Amino acid sequence: MKKENQSEFGLIGLGTMGSNLLQNIADHGYNCSGYDNNYKKVDALNQLDRGNIHGFANIKDFVMSLNVPRVVMMSVPAGKVVDIVIEELVGVMEKGDIIIDGGNSHFTETERRYKDLEEKGFLFLGMGISGGAEGARKGPSMMPGGDKKAYDTVATLLEKIAAHVNGEPTVAYMGARSAGHFVKMVHNGIEYALMQLISETYEIMKEGFQMNDNEMHAVYEKWNEGRLQSYLIEITRDIFAYKKPGEKLLLLNDIKDEAKATGTGKWTSQAAMDLGLPVPIIDISVAMRDLSKYKDLRVKASTMYPGSQDIKYGGNADKYIAKMEAAYYFGMMSAYAQGMHLLYHANEEYKYGLNMDLIAKIWRGGCIIRSEFLEDIFAAYKKDSKLKHLFLDNSIHDNLIMSLDGIRAVVSDASKHGVAVPAFSAALSYFDNFRSAEMPANLIMAQRDYFGSHTYELTGKEGTFHTEWEDANN
Template identity: 50%
Template sequence: MKQFTLGMIGLGTMGRNLLLNMADNGFQVTGYDKDPKMLKKLEEDGKAHDLKGFASLEDFIQSLELPRRVMLLVPAGPIVDSVIQELVPLLSKGDMIIDSGNSHFTDTSRRADELSKQGIHFFGMGISGGEEGARFGPSMMPGGDKQAYNAVKPILEAVSAKVNGDPCVTYIGPGASGHFVKMVHNGIEYAMMQVLAETYALLKHSLGYSNEQIYTTFDKWNNGRLKSFLLEVTKDIFKVKDPKTGNLLLDMIKDEAKSKGTGKWTSQVSMDLQLPIPTINEAVSTRDLSKFKSLRVALSKALPHQGEAIDHKEAFEVQLEQALYFAMIISYAQGLHLLEAASAEYKYELNLKEISQIWRGGCIIRAELLEDIYQAYKKNPELPHLFSDESIQHKLKDIVPGTRHVVITAIAHGIAIPCYASALTYYDSLRTANSPLNLTQAQRDFFGAHTFERVDEEGIFHADWNSTN
């Protein structure tokens, strides 16, 4: 029987496209799926490489070279555990399992511990880029068992996206670091998508732009410093017509956003680590708020707001471009700061320079800005925060006045801009040397005797707040 270098379990769009990518790069690969339609689709799409899959798990496992390299691309959650339970009796010590779905990092840690006791190598790997990325070059974030990673490193580097010749994959770190970094990547993605949605609202309702004008504006911006995958696909949305009505398809889509949970996980872990990511949190909350459609419709009639017209539209468009660039910087900054905190807490040994490097290509949050972020961490790997970099500081100083004007205008017009507003407040909070939170500590000590620290001497203190003195 022909022996294969790697086998894929799960031949949906992502798994199938990744196998085709591997075959294009000269690797002998195969797949397994319970659905005969998926096996047939793999055979049809992989005809040039005589690519075939297996309907029998036992035959699939026996077809793999030793040590066996088995990659999973199945839905996160109980299905992953179910597949692993089926696999383990068929594997030998030294074989490896690579979970490439969007598993929660705590599940990855548990699975790695359980499998290591049985002599099976395991690591989690986040993949970003969607179906096109999987087919032609994704960004990949593998973390965990380094011995297992090294066994598939040549394959991953070959199929990954490339930027300036550099593969957009690197060993992230021990434990569940790969899935953790992918989770935060998705949190940043949530924030960027919401900021683009708020920009759309401002162009449409504050400036009164038509769909064609919005397309032209986004297209112009995407040819400048805002060039990114998300802006590119966003502008293209404004060209797609609905075949049923002839209207712009976007105008026929209900304004209720759904999610698969990775943004929520990012917000939850930020609370656990006490590391603020307010713009990402607002993006998660806004998707949830969008689900209250009937309530929103009713309140729009009961609580109407009439904003003033904008006189200088061209100037406002310039300021809006600045605000969008500002919010993009903030989104990355918050995600990277969370990664730094997680690295210390979970001992992930994350290298933010390498992470920003592999995000430059293949992934959903790839953008021109990431080159500047990569250079910032390359210059100073110990950077305490992205705002600490001088070149980033110069960018922020240049664009914050325009950002303030955009936020003020949106508020005056009654247009909800949760991510823009939180991004600006986050910036202002971090650059405030003396915050009003001394009052919060005084309040806590007044009603709960929670104590406080002083600015003029070391120690922990409690005051008699009811004293007349």
């Protein structure tokens, strides 16, 4: 039973993300409590001087401030810290209370924690949150999975604080156990791919056409007004306009070209490999971030292997930008398609109960990969909830065909001029193999049988076969 002035929601971890989320919750009329073992962060929260936000530096006092059944969300770094906080909470909370992990935990860890807390009588949600600090404050996209009863308890609150698209909240119950964190992991894998594709368009414009910053800004600005409209293109446009006060050059030009990563892209690739499912555009995007970290080796190699003397592209830059726009659209479709294909098969393997159109629906707003194209994805799964792959949708088929000349031109020209476009290349190669009724994998099977007696299957015949290949050469 709720007592007057008791909080309806508690949050652990009062960094920028956690503090912003609490303010978002308070904006919607809820009493809420925040806990952190850093006194400065607690003081900063209390200095907001809002009557319905209360900061605590003592975890027992924090828990006692909450209405029963207590709802506590963690906004802490993934890994051991999550287990430490859960252990503390179990010691001061009661059976039937709800614990939510709102960080980027690996789905296997969420699976373990869900089962452990279920055995102890606690309700657990693993909830992916996308949108960054600004999203937390103004409305994120949220992907909760786990105990359905727990979700039903917090659903109204989450729907109020989420971003809204066409009046609909960008939050929904994803499915059983670790489903929420699996969906968020794939979201981040797609994010890696889209960012790599955008960086490759930057490379072509900068190195291939030697365009200046203002010209590139204009391209991204125009793209964001058309079918490429998305959060990532929007912020890229803004990056190409940002200068520090008093500076003449873009801040971008002073940033070191070594990309960091939190690990979620790598997890996506690993999960796909475990399921035997290809996501090459995500794989190569992770690999290129890793390669960027070897700056010293790249600098040395650049002196040993100088680039093409004719790296500058010829012809009309404006006309080529249209080809590049088509190429990016193609690559973007491939990134989403590969990610959704992974979700489809993970759902079959892990019995999550995922709803594919619902995932596309809540990604349309609040999250980092929100884009105009997600409306097409939502429509495709709404039309056919059992669609196995986005490339098999008629509308997306038409868009791929119309964009094909553009990506072929971009990939071939980049190769000719010595400009690296690994994500575009991966997108195109994936498509060309996907549409092939026959792949050269039969040769691979013959090789495996030759050197390892791994056997092979024959077209139109049941069973497995083995050949003594050396005998044919005697």
